[in-house]
Amino acid sequence: MNVLFCSSEVVPFAKTGGLADVAGTLPPELAKLGVNMKVVLPYYKVIDLKKFKIKKINKDTSVAVIGNNVEVYFIENKRYFDRANLYQYNGIDYRDNLERFTYYCQQSLKLLKQIKFKPDIIHCNDWQTALIPIYLKTIYKKDPFFKKIKTVFTIHNLGYQGLFSKDDLPVTGLSEDVFSMEGLEFYGRINLLKGGLLFADKITTVSSTYASEIQTNQFGCGLEGVLQKRKSDLSGILNGINRYEWDPQKNKILTRNYSSDAIEGKYYNKISLQKKCKLKVSRDIPLLGIITRLADQKGLDILAGVIDKIVQMPIQFILLGTGDPKYHKLFENIKNKYKNTSIHLAFDAKLAYKIYAGSDIFLMPSYYEPCGLGQLISLNFGTIPLVRKTGGLADTVIDYDPFTKQGNGFVFDNYQAGALLEAIKRALCVYNDTENWKKLIAKAMECNYSWEASAKEYNKLYDKLKVLKIKKLSYE
């Protein structure tokens, strides 16, 4: 089985969110199952040439290796990718994003002929790669090289759709016929994600609950109709985490390593985090951590509603995040008002490890969360997740019941500030019961949300799809 995996970000080269973690981990895991995987991404300026062994193979393509010999191809173009960031500058999308990702999609297909790699399946991810399934069923339909290739399209976040002016359609090289209600048209604009959802042979998203949620008006972001239409081709496969990267027993950035049967080391991490963040050093004060993009999706509006009440409790609060200026302002204020808080408005991978390991409770009050990595990472570090019941959070965190002692975290349902506060109070009650809290930590650390299980699911999907007879689209 040959598979090309297309993603606009891949760990360790370029990352803005969870997609990068998936793209850097799933392909090597699939390769372990015998799938011949290759990955392709743009060659952004942020990618450190010296740090990785990246070899140039021709004027505009380079290659590096991840995992056990999975080749990652980089599409070069100074004009498009030699910029400070991946998609935007100062919170504003680059104006030529359609041009940039059209180029990336077209070059990814051209690359296949150059390197003589004929995939059975091209696995695309999010709107940046959505033109690929569209090209295969339109422009490349008759090309014998591409004719038999099938596509999987994975939605990592339906909230980002790649919307562009209709006048820019010629940039893509597609004909006017695709710009219709049954195609890329979305309220008079081009919607690349919609195109991907309609043209791909199979659609997946990153948890079962999210796969159901996106078929509803509340979470469908206007594409619920398209997803309902394709529901027999839509499934949810939960993301995992890279257990080596997030292993509290081996991680070198931690002050002290620890495991589920020797959690003592976790407290050394808490103390060193408190020192680093200039908080009062105490093993007993509950430390609440949050690491997130500062975006509405992440439940920051309900957090804002009760943040004063939270930090006035006998707790410590650490936030690491960057994004929407309105939340920068909010947390800047909190920082100035309360000594028991430590606010870091930045992206800082090293500090993230320390917060995951050193906190007691990890907050994810998301409005929606396709899968969420934060709760999986925090479980691994024995930091108890407190989440809203949505998407992948609902599929991975089970509310702790103090009577039966079942559960691995704290879950609230209503998207309301009061419900978040109530869940925090509940968690703090359990925290005060030191012996039970220790057991909860050990239980959390034993949850195994690894990539192995997810990779097996994707492999099954690839196998099924490879032999499936594909129905023709209305355009063909």
Ligand code: ADP
């Ligand atoms: P999303 O992809 O929606 O941003 P996920 O929970 O799926 O959310 O993944 C977010 C990933 O990015 C996690 O690994 C998280 O630790 C990391 N992350 C988010 N913000 C920051 C930050 N400011 N600094 C370091 N890591 C961050």
